[in-house]
Amino acid sequence: MRKIQMVDLNGQYQSIKEEINSSIAQILETSAFINGPEVQSFQKELEDYLGVKHVIPCANGTDALQIAMMGLGLKPGDEVITSDFTFAATVEVIALLQLTPVLVDVEPDTFNIDTEAIEKAITPKTKAIVPVHLFGQCANMDAVMQIAQKHNVYVIEDNAQAIGADCTYQGKPQKAGTIGHVSATSFFPSKNLGAYGDGGAIFTNDDDLAHVIRGIVNHGMYKRYYHDVVGVNSRLDSMQAAVLRAKLPRLNGYNKKRREAALKYSKALEGQPNILTPKLASCCTAEGSNCNCHVFHQYTLRVLNGKRDALVDHLNEKGIPCGVYYPIPLHSQKAYKDERYHEVDFEVTNQLVKEVISLPMHTELDNEQIDYITETIIKFIE
Numbered sequence: 497m498r499k500i501q502m503v504d505l506n507g508q509y510q511s512i513k514e515e516i517n518s519s520i521a522q523i524l525e526t527s528a529f530i531n532g533p534e535v536q537s538f539q540k541e542l543e544d545y546l547g548v549k550h551v552i553p554c555a556n557g558t559d560a561l562q563i564a565m566m567g568l569g570l571k572p573g574d575e576v577i578t579s580d581f582t583f584a585a586t587v588e589v590i591a592l593l594q595l596t597p598v599l600v601d602v603e604p605d606t607f608n609i610d611t612e613a614i615e616k617a618i619t620p621k622t623k624a625i626v627p628v629h630l631f632g633q634c635a636n637m638d639a640v641m642q643i644a645q646k647h648n649v650y651v652i653e654d655n656a657q658a659i660g661a662d663c664t665y666q667g668k669p670q671k672a673g674t675i676g677h678v679s680a681t682s683f684f685p686s687k688n689l690g691a692y693g694d695g696g697a698i699f700t701n702d703d704d705l706a707h708v709i710r711g712i713v714n715h716g717m718y719k720r721y722y723h724d725v726v727g728v729n730s731r732l733d734s735m736q737a738a739v740l741r742a743k744l745p746r747l748n749g750y751n752k753k754r755r756e757a758a759l760k761y762s763k764a765l766e767g768q769p770n771i772l773t774p775k776l777a778s779c780c781t782a783e784g785s786n787c788n789c790h791v792f793h794q795y796t797l798r799v800l801n802g803k804r805d806a807l808v809d810h811l812n813e814k815g816i817p818c819g820v821y822y823p824i825p826l827h828s829q830k831a832y833k834d835e836r837y838h839e840v841d842f843e844v845t846n847q848l849v850k851e852v853i854s855l856p857m858h859t860e861l862d863n864e865q866i867d868y869i870t871e872t873i874i875k876f877i878e
């Protein structure tokens with residue numbers, strides 16, 4: 497059996513090596529390292545793939561979130577509601593911009609933001625909601641958008657983990673990241689559409705907002721050397737764009753491979769009394785389904801008998817890497833603690849951080865590896 501990896505970037509590279517190497521060599525020859533034609537082409541191709549009017553590439557996913565918030569003109573003191581159970585980048589940029597993060601609990605089965613908790617957290621100061629499509633599955637965008645419309649606040653989708661996923665929105669599939677006023681994604685190497693370095697992008701269907709954001713990423717310049725607003729320097733470089741251009745036409749295939757591996761995990765582990773397999777949108781459970789309702793950035797189980805940490809150790813001993821995303825709720829992190837928070841409001845997150853375990857998930861997993869992983873888990877957990 498091949499050695500099991502949490503993410504197999506090299507295996508995937510080997511399968512597209514010639515194409516990648518030749519496009520990178522070409523960039524070296526033309527030396528258009530920044531804002532070259534590769535970046536322009538990638539932007540256009542991603543707009544077409546997503547069905548969104550504007551893609552604005554930038555340096556990473558954290559910048560993308562920050563720039564989205566700057567573009568909306570959020571001001572210090574404005575409250576921004578987001579999930580207690582996500583990667584810290586989501587809340588970090590809110591705090592950095594001196595906005596007030598308002599963390600709320602998540603749903604126990606999808607791990608996504610609890611929309612009733614959003615409704616409860618709304619105040620006259622609320623200016624935006626940031627749903628995170630955690631682990632590759634959309635938050636409940638129908639409910640999020642309804643709440644946002646009712647209270648006249650913005651929606652910024654954190655789409656770093658769900659590029660290519662279809663949300664069910666108003667009864668129809670629509671690409672994650674194209675529903676809110678603006679969204680942010682990451683091309684960090686291990687993400688579903690990963691570069692070979694850092695990268696990110698902002699998406700929006702709003703022409704005016706797109707214009708504002710294109711200036712912000714470039715030092716607030718709309719006309720050369722005229723700085724109308726305070727901006728940042730956040731660029732995607734041409735080599736990363738070339739890698740992403742090679743991978744974008746393969747993204748649906750990559751996501752399909754992830755989904756197939758996930759369904760195999762779930763089939764083998766279903767019915768184990770101490771394990772909860774991830775809940776899928778119903779369209780994904782259909783045999784041979786082609787939909788991308790869940791693109792499995794992570795495949796995450798809940799271990800119900802208090803043996804999560806022991807399982808992590810056991811798997812590591814057996815040569816199976818795994819991860820705990822995330823081990824500490826954001827409201828308990830030193831940087832984001834606040835007197836406003838009450839433990840009773842975070843029942844689900846407080847439980848999840850003790851129970852979750854993410855298994856190896858990438859495009860190169862084979863049946864032998866999946867069988868070995870699930871058999872090892874079942875033997876230990878029974």
Ligand SMILES: *Cc1c(COP(=O)(O)O)cnc(C)c1O
Pocket residue numbers: 556557558559582583585586628654656657681682683684694695696
């Ligand atoms: C990865 C990630 C980010 C940040 O992306 P970077 O490119 O690493 O800055 C933000 N939010 C979520 C949910 C992520 O998973």
